[in-house]
Amino acid sequence: MEKAVKTKEITGWLHLDPRTKLAMLVLFSVVVMIDVVDGPAYAIRVVMTFIPVFLVCLEGRVHIGARFTLLYVFATWLMQFTQKNIHGVAGMLLLFVCYMIMQFAPTIITVWYCISTTKISEFMAAMSRIRVPQGIAISIAVMMRFFPTLGEEYRSIRDAMRMRGISFGRGKVTKMVEYRLIPLLFSTINIGDELSQAAVTRGLGAPVERTNISEIGFHARDFLIVLVMLILTILYVYFTVEGGNVIL
């Protein structure tokens, strides 16, 4: 657990307000919601995809940004290549993989960026500023903190299972689920119990209004990013309406 806390937070010098990131997520999900494959709207989509990537690079994680860019470019290329040259079942499968990458990787990197650069206390401060009930804020904060932990626990379980000679591809599907999900549940429940004891010891849930020392606030860069994203989203929606796509 100690290790998880240390590796999770990347101390960004950009210091965007958590509310900016939230706005970014919401706008981004509007874009992901509407499917486009070509035209000006597609160009906007690509630009919007690379805003979080750019931010990730700015925060000093150039290798992750680079990896994502490579993956995305490769998927785009492969998709076009497959459409022209490969038909039949193999082509379908390749298209699916590409589609999956292009559809979900942007969301995942945006979510990853928002989670990994936000300290929990900053998040709580932002949540109380926008008057989200404390309970829901706690739940979401715990959840955010838990995604990386789940990944880590899963990796250790996988290693343990490999030592026992249990790996994917061997044995039945149900066994595969059982040998991974059950230990994962065991460890998460223990971590959860520890977490709630620690939190209660520190006075979470006390019947007073919580104070928070983290400094959050909007700066010029927040406005800039939100403005750019907002304009791009409006343009995106405009172009898709023009193109005849139904808006949800």
Place this chain on the structure above:
Amino acid sequence: MDKKKLEAKDFITIGIFTAILWVVQLVIMYLGYLSPFVVAGYAVLIPIVTGIPMILYYARIEKFGMLTITAVIVAVLLFIFGMGLTGAPICIAAGLFADLIAKSGNYKSKTKTIISYGVFCLWVSASYLPLVITADSYKQSLLEAGYDAAFTDTLFTIVTPKTYPLIILCCFVCGVIGAFVGKAVARKNFEKAGII
């Protein structure tokens, strides 16, 4: 436990189990991009597999509101992951009703828990809703993206406004099955370890 208000501990439990629920369903969703049958199979796979963590979750619920909050967070996550807001009312309503059913059994009754989980699983059908409502434009965009006509046809014969009630029913039935699976797994693994 006569206090009915949710405490910090409960909120932490909510966060943890929502995270597990989301990650498990995300894994299944990624598998789903391989075939239209798996996309349609969400209604079967997700309720059954998430039955295991959810039954464990049910064992820790003592107060009203926890399932509702889980459903609200799931609705938010569905929105962030591009499923739109159309499914959100279904999702939240499913959580609320599941909560009410479980509450009527005082969160202890076995039958009520199983039915309640079945109702909760209706949130899975929420993720199909955009597919059903925007069927034509969605199909068009799939075709433009280079998908095989055969694939899209299969997908849209399985998931249509006509079969939508069937999907909802399927979610519920598989939810009940999932609850039984979860109970069995809990008996095999967790009760012995003293976690429940």
